[in-house]
Amino acid sequence: SQQGEEDPQALSIQEGENATMNCSYKTSINNLQWYRQNSGRGLVHLILIRSNEREKHSGRLRVTLDTSKKSSSLLITASRAADTASYFCATVPLLSYKYIFGTGTRLKVLA
Amino acid sequence: DAGVIQSPRHEVTEMGQEVTLRCKPISGHDYLFWYRQTMMRGLELLIYFNNNVPIDDSGMPEDRFSAKMPNASFSTLKIQPSEPRDSAVYFCASSLTGGRTEAFFGQGTRLTVV
Numbered sequence: 001s002q003q004g005e006e007d008p009q010a011l012s013i014q015e016g017e018n019a020t021m022n023c024s025y026k027t028s029i030n031n032l033q034w035y036r037q038n039s040g041r042g043l044v045h046l047i048l049i050r051s052n053e054r055e056k057h058s059g060r061l062r063v064t065l066d067t068s069k070k071s072s073s074l075l076i077t078a079s080r081a082a083d084t085a086s087y088f089c090a091t092v093p094l095l096s097y098k099y100i101f102g103t104g105t106r107l108k109v110l111a
Numbered sequence: 112d113a114g115v116i117q118s119p120r121h122e123v124t125e126m127g128q129e130v131t132l133r134c135k136p137i138s139g140h141d142y143l144f145w146y147r148q149t150m151m152r153g154l155e156l157l158i159y160f161n162n163n164v165p166i167d168d169s170g171m172p173e174d175r176f177s178a179k180m181p182n183a184s185f186s187t188l189k190i191q192p193s194e195p196r197d198s199a200v201y202f203c204a205s206s207l208t209g210g211r212t213e214a215f216f217g218q219g220t221r222l223t224v225v
Contacts, residue, residue, distance in 0.1 A: 030210060042115075042202055042216030043154075088154065090214075097142060097209025098167060101154040 004089055004102035012108045019076040021105040023089030024069075030092045032065055033099070034074050037086045046074075046087075081111040117203050117217035124224055129191040132220045135184055136205030144214065145178055145188050146202040154202075160186065161209065193224045 004025040013019055023032070031050045035043040049056045049065045049072070056063045062075040076083055086106050090099040116135040124130050136143045145157040158168040163180045171178070175194070180186040190197055200221050204214040 033213065035214075042218050043204075043214075044216070045213035048213060092210030096167075097161065097211065098156055098159055099144065099204075099210055099214055100156065101146075103153050 006102040010106040023072045033090045079109045115217035127192045132188040134186045134203030140205035142209040144204040149199045
């Protein structure tokens with residue numbers, strides 16, 4: 001399967017703490033994207049990092065990409081109860097225009 | 112724009128019946144994707160279109176599944192005949208330039224085949 005793997009599968013933290021989730025993938029990529037899914041809803045795009053970038057920030061989100069290890073991480077700082085959701089990485093393979101989604105991390109932020 | 116619109120939101124059907132899921136992408140988006148989400152298999156790409164032309168249908172599970180995009184503002188995913196193992200949430204997504212930019216997802220159609 002081309003599907004990426006994310007870990008942990010589930011994460012439970014206290015409000016105010018940082019949450020880190022990791023994504024590993026198998027093929028060479030054009031870019032990697034992170035999405036969020038609230039229960040019963042569609043996915044919402046969070047951030048895109050290109051293969052020639054190593055780090056990117058957006059508000060409380062920080063994404064890193066290591067193409068030599070074929071891995072990425074998403075850090076959410078100062079988490080809030082409203083951050084409770086599932087988070088997915090999606091890779092776009094080189095020479096392709098499709099999104100391959102990972103298995104997801106279920107994040108629960110306790111108030 | 113109202114975003115990607117899918118219908119119906121929920122569908123319950125009996126095994127053997129034909130099911131048609133519908134999607135209206137965001138106006139101006141050239142790419143449309145159909146995904147299926149289950150607990151066991153996660154988010155699977157079924158098929159995607161560029162300018163109404165199917166580009167990659169390698170994820171379509173079997174001949175019972177078919178997808179069309181007759182024009183830039185409408186796509187359908189049809190299952191005939193449906194089976195209980197087709198029960199899942201089906202998502203449609205669209206994007207301006209495919210994977211080079213973000214994908215916008217619809218709310219999904221929850222399909223239950225009994």
